[in-house]
Amino acid sequence: MSTTVGILGGTGPAGRGVAIRLASAGYDVTLGSRDEQRASETAGGLSPRGNGSIGGGTNEAAASCDVVIVATPWDSAVATVSSLKDQLANKVVISMVNALTKEGRELLPLYPPRGSMAAQIAHALPRSNITGAFHHLPAAQMEDLDSDLRADVVVFGDNAEARTATVQLVNAMAGLRAVEVGSLSLASAVEAFTAVCISINIRHKAHTYVQLAGLDH
Amino acid sequence: MSTTVGILGGTGPAGRGVAIRLASAGYDVTLGSRDEQRASETAGGLSPRGNGSIGGGTNEAAASCDVVIVATPWDSAVATVSSLKDQLANKVVISMVNALTKEGRELLPLYPPRGSMAAQIAHALPRSNITGAFHHLPAAQMEDLDSDLRADVVVFGDNAEARTATVQLVNAMAGLRAVEVGSLSLASAVEAFTAVCISINIRHKAHTYVQLAGLDH
Numbered sequence: 001m002s003t004t005v006g007i008l009g010g011t012g013p014a015g016r017g018v019a020i021r022l023a024s025a026g027y028d029v030t031l032g033s034r035d036e037q038r039a040s041e042t043a044g045g046l047s048p049r050g051n052g053s054i055g056g057g058t059n060e061a062a063a064s065c066d067v068v069i070v071a072t073p074w075d076s077a078v079a080t081v082s083s084l085k086d087q088l089a090n091k092v093v094i095s096m097v098n099a100l101t102k103e104g105r106e107l108l109p110l111y112p113p114r115g116s117m118a119a120q121i122a123h124a125l126p127r128s129n130i131t132g133a134f135h136h137l138p139a140a141q142m143e144d145l146d147s148d149l150r151a152d153v154v155v156f157g158d159n160a161e162a163r164t165a166t167v168q169l170v171n172a173m174a175g176l177r178a179v180e181v182g183s184l185s186l187a188s189a190v191e192a193f194t195a196v197c198i199s200i201n202i203r204h205k206a207h208t209y210v211q212l213a214g215l216d217h
Numbered sequence: 218m219s220t221t222v223g224i225l226g227g228t229g230p231a232g233r234g235v236a237i238r239l240a241s242a243g244y245d246v247t248l249g250s251r252d253e254q255r256a257s258e259t260a261g262g263l264s265p266r267g268n269g270s271i272g273g274g275t276n277e278a279a280a281s282c283d284v285v286i287v288a289t290p291w292d293s294a295v296a297t298v299s300s301l302k303d304q305l306a307n308k309v310v311i312s313m314v315n316a317l318t319k320e321g322r323e324l325l326p327l328y329p330p331r332g333s334m335a336a337q338i339a340h341a342l343p344r345s346n347i348t349g350a351f352h353h354l355p356a357a358q359m360e361d362l363d364s365d366l367r368a369d370v371v372v373f374g375d376n377a378e379a380r381t382a383t384v385q386l387v388n389a390m391a392g393l394r395a396v397e398v399g400s401l402s403l404a405s406a407v408e409a410f411t412a413v414c415i416s417i418n419i420r421h422k423a424h425t426y427v428q429l430a431g432l433d434h
Contacts, residue, residue: 106399109406110414111328138431150430182323182416189326190411192406196371197429199399204432211428212414213367214355215421 002052006030006062007171008080009072011042014096017142018069018134020130023048023172024145030055032062049145054069063087067094067169069134074099074110074117082124089127095167095187096134097121098194111194116187118156131157132164132187135194138207142175149175151209158184158196180214219269222386223247223279225297228259234359234399235286235351238390240265241362247272247278266362280304284311284386286351291316291327291334299341306344309379311386312404313351314338315411322380323416326409333404335373348374348383349404350395352411353361355424359392368426375401396429 005022007015010031014183019029023046031054034040039056046054062068063084068091072080077097081088097117099110112120122130133155141147155178157163163180170178181190193210200208222239224232225285227248236246241261247384248271250256260400263271279285281299284306285308289297298305314334316327339347350372358364370387372395374380380397387395398407419426 069284103402108402110331111405116426141431154417179414179417180420182420185320185323185325186413186416188328189406189409193410193413196398196406196410197405198404199370200396200429200432203397203399206433207431208429209431212425213428214358214424214426215417216423 002135004028004065006065006068008032008059008062008070011038013139014073016031017139019054020046020048023052023054024050025172026051028053030057030062030065032059067092069094071096078120078124081121088125093128093130095121095132098191100195105202107195109195116191118187129162129164131162133166135190136197136210138209152177152212154187154190155180221245221282223285225279230356232288232367234356236265236271237265240269240271241267242389244269246264247274247279249276283319284309284347286311288313295337295341298338305342307347309382310345310347311339312349315408316370317412322419324412326412333408335404338415346379348379350383352407353414355426369394369396370431371407372397373403
């Protein structure tokens with residue numbers, strides 16, 4: 001039986017892009033939303049290529065999957081995962097959340113009380129294994145399977161097995177290469193750099209993403 | 218007459234790499250150090266290719282140049298620039314300082330009281346125009362003019378003219394492409410990401426650097 005992946009708050013651009021590439025890699029994906037109907041409609045509008053599937057449902061349904069990705073807006077992430085604490089226990093929970101605020105034509109990083117959104121989520125889910133991934137990705141290119149995406153995805157987390165599981169998930173997805181960096185202590189730096197990528201995009205009218213040169217795998 | 222560039226704390230690996238590529242682009246560079254003799258010896262050991270020169274001297278000598286780069290260790294940066302406040306007035310001062318601390322096999326970002334080292338330096342130099350650049354570069358490849366370096370350098374700062382001057386300086390250097398991102402508010406995110414690059418290097422025994430895909434200049 002294939003691994004199932006749930007995406008909390010999965011109907012936004014970030015969640016959709018990850019969903020379509022996961023399903024195209026053979027995973028069965030549940031897009032979760034507070035609005036179950038919107039989740040079903042969004043899932044129905046995505047056409048993965050491969051053996052996987054995308055369905056829509058509640059966040060509870062998404063949280064019942066084998067692996068769960070948090071893709072909610074940053075200011076609802078803790079409330080969402082806290083309400084699903086028991087279902088998420090003993091699972092790998094991947095945060096792709098960035099706390100950002102707009103100021104003029106720039107996106108700027110916010111630093112949550114525990115330093116990062118991944119740390120906020122880890123504190124809310126003491127029985128889950130938190131990792132981080134998918135932070136710097138261009139949503140439009142993620143969703144377009146014909147785009148020539150070759151992005152590096154920095155993966156962090158305190159639990160080595162959970163990091164390995166996350167790396168495997170990322171590397172299964174077309175156009176992405178996982179780069180394991182280390183512990184959750186690096187989450188603030190990874191999350192905040194998303195503000196740099198998006199601010200560059202706004203200024204240069206581009207769809208930038210990060211490639212790490214000089215890494216042979 | 219060509220532009221002169223001074224590098225405060227320029228005898229370390231980061232300063233040397235920037236010096237050799239600036240001199241190879243035709244700039245006359247002064248490596249500054251608290252130890253004048255070490256600065257002269259370090260400068261004498263660097264062989265730029267081109268019309269520029271590299272000399273060694275005191276940090277005072279480096280501060281008398283047209284443009285000044287801060288490459289000291291993070292914990293001496295504010296003391297160094299504060300003592301040169303008058304000489305640095307009305308100049309573009311480029312911070313390449315990252316506040317990092319080692320924990321096990323990782324480098325982790327420190328967040329200075331004003332959010333970033335560039336902001337600390339800006340506060341210490343109210344009459345100078347502070348920008349940031351050169352944060353994510355691999356020192357060994359910077360110093361080796363035969364390396365196949367093609368790195369993107371994120372440039373930030375509150376003063377548009379100073380940013381433009383910094384972009385021009387970076388783009389004159391072989392192997393580097395400047396990417397203007399915006400204001401000093403983004404400094405913390407740029408500086409902290411250096412910890413991610415170095416931690417990846419330690420874990421993967423690599424010399425990683427950042428390329429931003431999808432940007433046409």
